[in-house]
Amino acid sequence: MILGCAWYPEHWDESRWPEDVRLMREAGMNMVRVGEFAWSRLEPAEGQYEFEWLERAIALAAENGLRTILGTPTAAPPAWLTQTYPETLAINADGRQATHGARCHFNAGNPKYLELCARIAGEMAKRFGANPHVIGWQIDNEYHRESWGEDTRRAFQAFLEARHGSLDKLNKRWSTAYWSQEYTDWAQIPLPIAWGGHNPGLQLDYKLFITEVYKQYQHVQIEAIRAHAEPRQWITHNFMGWFDLFDHYTISEELDVVAWDNYVGKGHLDFRANGAVHDLTRGFKRMNYYVLETQPGWVNWSGVGNALYPGEVRCMAWHAVGHGADAVSYWQWRSALGGQEQYHGTLVAADGAPRPLYTEVAELGKDFDRVGPLLEGTTPSSQVAVLHSYEDRWAINMQRHHRDFDPVQHLLSYYRPLRDLTHAVDIVSPLAPLEGYKLVVAPHLHLFHNAILAPLGPFMQNGGHLVLGPRSGFKDRYNALLPSRQPSVLAQGLGAHVEEFYALEEPIPVEGRWGEGRAQYWAEWLTSDAKDVDVLMSYGPGQGWLDGKPAVVTRKFGKGRITYVGAWLDEEMMAKLADWLLTVSKVEPAFGEVPDGVEVCRRAAPDGRELFIFINHTDISVQVPIPKPMRDMLTGKVHRTTLAIGPRDVAVGVKEG
Template structure:
């Protein structure tokens, strides 16, 4: 902290001034280290809060900032909803208050992340230019007063957004307190306005080249959908539309939001310190667009992790962290998380004592280098006044504040160990947005939820291996011993070729139900599952069935299956059936449910059924053993989440007890306690402990 304090004191003289250095020439994403920022003299782990100085009297600012420092924070995020304060009337900018706010934050030793305010346009903009407002699929134009009510296709709105972002970057791009930029806030809803429809037609023309090609790929002879020109193609998200159209709607939405974000990012990047990151914060398992694509030209990923019902499923939540890290395959920022409760579900239950801390540590274990809470204090009025906050409406600490202060103390203490480390894993799971969308469009069984299908595979594999990376299907697979694609229904020929090369190179590949069923236009392959990988597997699906009651499995993997079952037929003599259906009098009786085939030193396995948890546990153990994947700590109690972060010359073990009772933990040889709730060989209830490990990173 000494270096950080020295920086803060030296920089006070520059507070509140616009940047005078020449703009950097950089326009591409920066190669960031595995730490919170690319500034070597700043904290390796950021911990802080969203602060809204525009909502409070200026004489209160120093009090709040001091209280934040007393809570152990080193970072504030500001600005993302303050457009009407920055530009109160069109073309008239007022940054004097923000100058003073950033100066105050710097005076108290904070790093600052600035959010561009384009999620909530000012009234003068939407009233003067109503064409900037989004139109929903029913044709209703949004009104002013909420947020995210603009059209992502509006060129006028993009111009205004670029202008405010540029003015902010000119003023604060080289400010010594500012370390990062968040573009917009939780982008999401699309629009059906005239500009969006025109952009849709242009997108389709670029994607398919000719209308004849689109007709062929979408099979538009079905239901007389044939089009003579691109401008005949309707823009739809829902309803009984062509599956190719509906999947391309998601591709289009991805393109529009990516362009919207890059419109600001490209304006900002030449004006800011090249060490400052550019990101945008996303939400949960948001299916509105392909996050891998959106993040390609951003520096880091960041997301907002909330537990709406106040009852965390730590394994499923960990999968979401792993997915976010996979967007860039680099450590990420947790840009928002709840200090207790949310305010948007029917019952907004608070997390139990200790769970705010354990969830913060879970994020770090999965690769977060920053934990920022939302929010510091509830606004006196507004749509989110009931949301959890660190202070109450009276400006005094809420009961959660001491626990959050402990999080800050933990991370400040652990930061030197965690610096330049990343989560270790020998297992990768492939997450395909195309497949998720395609399954949701035509589930065939109401309960075939693609997220649950993914997490049902993830759960036993993560618990048993203690390390999983979630990555895009086009990522490099060579480093992983085991690759699992739980439901990769949409599979391109290129992706199939990469998966085959991985197996032939000695990797172990596992495919779940429906894999390889459709191409990237959402059309059925002429060969049944796994489509382009059927020859490699040496088996194919003869038929698939939606189940309204479970079926039994016998063989090396015995147990039960429900929801979905595929009948597999081996086509090669060396294919081994490891599970067979028992369904007396039914179509599936005696048919293969799971098959596997060795390919050199690698293997490919196809799981044709949705397995129950016990059966998945058995299968996961066999798959991990075959791939020679071993956990850091064998036999840990199920309440424990075990993770390893590693970097050059160091390995850090993190143990989180998600249970309500203290639990014993047998450490690996050479492990040394480094901090947390470790006493007498046990980790306290809702406790966290971290250790150093001997040996080199894997």
């Protein structure tokens, strides 16, 4: 296990460094993350490189048992750069150009900026590509900026030309006969800014374009590093959870490992919602990942910079490991005396001495020392996949039709009960292989196209259970309406179709196999077209158009099954639906029942090693029933029938004998 922190030696006099790395070592850390944002120190004037200080910092860290992750500093171009090449500055949606003074003020699509980024990354790789203490590279930091200038517009037009080939095709796919939008010249096509909404086809293509911009932005740096770095040095990027400016599956392809920055921001950890983000990130490459930033105490950008409870930071670290993280790294070690983030949580205070939280992280260091080797090579696994796609989220968010139809919240309405009951859920792209899953749930498989549809038939034929939620089969890959009733080509297999959809001002009753509940935000009136369709739930009486109409239907399909859920159901209904889905799909949970507020995660290795991580997220002691005796690897103690865990404490169980 990697345990570390972001360290910015360039903020401090070199005489301070030994004390910092000593304190890190004593906290049990084994990694520092450096270099990120240090461009003005690495290249103080164009073409003049100063890497000695960084080399000394890496060496000093190594002497204290700390390996280095090296960040390319491209999220913070220096003042000389943007002064010399003002075209590298981003343009905001109002047409104003960014200025120096914050960060991420660059235009990620600007060719000159890419050239300069590749150069600094390449120079760094020449110097550190064989450094034994450097274990990996982080490209940039939290990609997120858009630029709206004329150069972006021209690049977008070129992207569209490459994608569609001809204006005829583009016009047809975007239905531009509508509102006289037809384009007769690529140069006529606008960026999707301001002045009321834009064409959904154009909007979706813009997201694909931005994905391409960041893919290219990342690629030039990876290419420059790979030219010089030893293959053992991996390359990563730290993403931001549900953030959806671009398609993260695409951007992840060229990375060796993915990472994310996990901040609670306000209130306290919601371990179900946060766990879904871990599972999302694990799904980007369908392998373990890193948490490269997480909050030591509090953040500085929230309405209230509220502190996590004692114990909560350690629980969060184990929660990450439970979901497949192989690194936990805090941001940051110590605040620069000046700069925008003076108030962010750190491990040492303004005076350079440990803050109260330091002790808690040191405890984690001891944990990882004890359990690290055992975790090596283990990973979570699941029989249940929840499908997630950026294009579906984009398309729905562009036209929610109900302000509260947030696709992420909708996905979570499925994820939460499935996770509670099985303790193991994968979140993957619809393009991921489905073999190995017994149950595949698509909360809203909104855009239908061949690449998405092709694997579904065989999956069901071979015994899999496919569940489609509302709004499925609504549009094509160009964000145009499918000229069919939902769920389009799957209606025949389902033996039912959507007669009509309704956004709901107020929740309405549903009733059927799982008793009585409510549908909220969205309700589709289903019609059975085949005799063997089983209507599981219907809308209650007195509901106008929806009065008594089917809401949830299911039907056998080959050796498997297809189920369509036409409404966003309330939490209690979703728990019953999840239970039915798991039962009918014969899914085996990763562990048995645990008390409320306790999370259990299983990690296993091909060699048969198997660990259960138990996290008590509550502020009271709990007893977890265990089927067989287990040894808690953190305490070394063996438990027979129940495992006692203190408030905000953790146990790592391995079956005995």
